Amino acid sequence: MAYTAKIGPSILSSDLSQLGRECERMMECGADYLHLDVMDGHFVPNITFGHPMVECLRKAVGPNPFFDMHMMVSRPEQWVRPMAAAGANQYTFHLEATTNPGSLIKEIRESGMKVGLAIKPGTTVEELAQWAGQIDMALVMTVEPGFGGQKFMEDMMPKVSWLRSQFPSLDIEVDGGVGPDTIHRCAEAGANMIVSGSAVLGSADPRTVIALLKDVVLEAIQKRSLDR
Numbered sequence: 001m002a003y004t005a006k007i008g009p010s011i012l013s014s015d016l017s018q019l020g021r022e023c024e025r026m027m028e029c030g031a032d033y034l035h036l037d038v039m040d041g042h043f044v045p046n047i048t049f050g051h052p053m054v055e056c057l058r059k060a061v062g063p064n065p066f067f068d069m070h071m072m073v074s075r076p077e078q079w080v081r082p083m084a085a086a087g088a089n090q091y092t093f094h095l096e097a098t099t100n101p102g103s104l105i106k107e108i109r110e111s112g113m114k115v116g117l118a119i120k121p122g123t124t125v126e127e128l129a130q131w132a133g134q135i136d137m138a139l140v141m142t143v144e145p146g147f148g149g150q151k152f153m154e155d156m157m158p159k160v161s162w163l164r165s166q167f168p169s170l171d172i173e174v175d176g177g178v179g180p181d182t183i184h185r186c187a188e189a190g191a192n193m194i195v196s197g198s199a200v201l202g203s204a205d206p207r208t209v210i211a212l213l214k215d216v217v218l219e220a221i222q223k224r225s226l227d228r
């Protein structure tokens with residue numbers, strides 16, 4: 001079992017006027033990585049930020065925090081090189097946004113980043129599966145992408161369970177409505193990379209929330225390895 005539990009706060013839910021400080025605060029509170037949501041107002045009905053912001057953030061927080069870029073954009077091919085140059089570590093694009101996932105995967109690798117592949121709630125996991133051998137991480141969205149603070153879609157969990165059964169070493173991320181109330185379902189299904197926005201950033205005690213999320217996932221991983 002090659003994967004481990006990792007918690008990545010979605011900084012979309014932070015005080016955006018203090019983004020550098022918020023990123024540092026999350027890392028100090030035990031985050032394993034930072035999940036950065038890039039939205040273009042076209043693939044999703046919301047706009048956030050692009051590579052100039054990522055470059056500034058990288059300068060502000062230094063070389064260590066792992067930047068997991070969730071590219072909710074219509075033309076993901078366009079931003080691979082700029083994001084790599086800005087200091088991104090992983091480039092997660094949406095399967096629905098490209099007609100040529102194979103060449104995009106190759107380009108991301110050549111640019112030195114890890115590859116993540118995301119699917120919206122309406123996309124089947126079988127469509128993702130054909131690329132699973134070529135990617136570092138699969139992201140199963142548990143809300144319709146576009147906004148933080150939405151309700152967790154429990155009915156996405158069979159996708160996670162199926163992926164885990166088929167790809168025992170793959171990093172599987174869940175994103176949307178994940179927090180103390182929903183983490184058990186994600187962990188049981190086999191997710192190991194946990195994005196949490198409002199539940200972590202909206203808490204008065206993010207350190208405790210991050211630790212709780214991580215403990216639940218670690219316990220599920222241990223249980224799965226004992227059951228094998």
Ligand SMILES: O=C(CO)[C@H](O)[C@H](O)COP(=O)(O)O
Nearest residue numbers: 145146148149176177197198
């Ligand atoms: O990708 C996203 C929205 O498209 C966000 O990462 C996600 O919604 C996290 O926020 P929350 O935990 O509050 O749901």
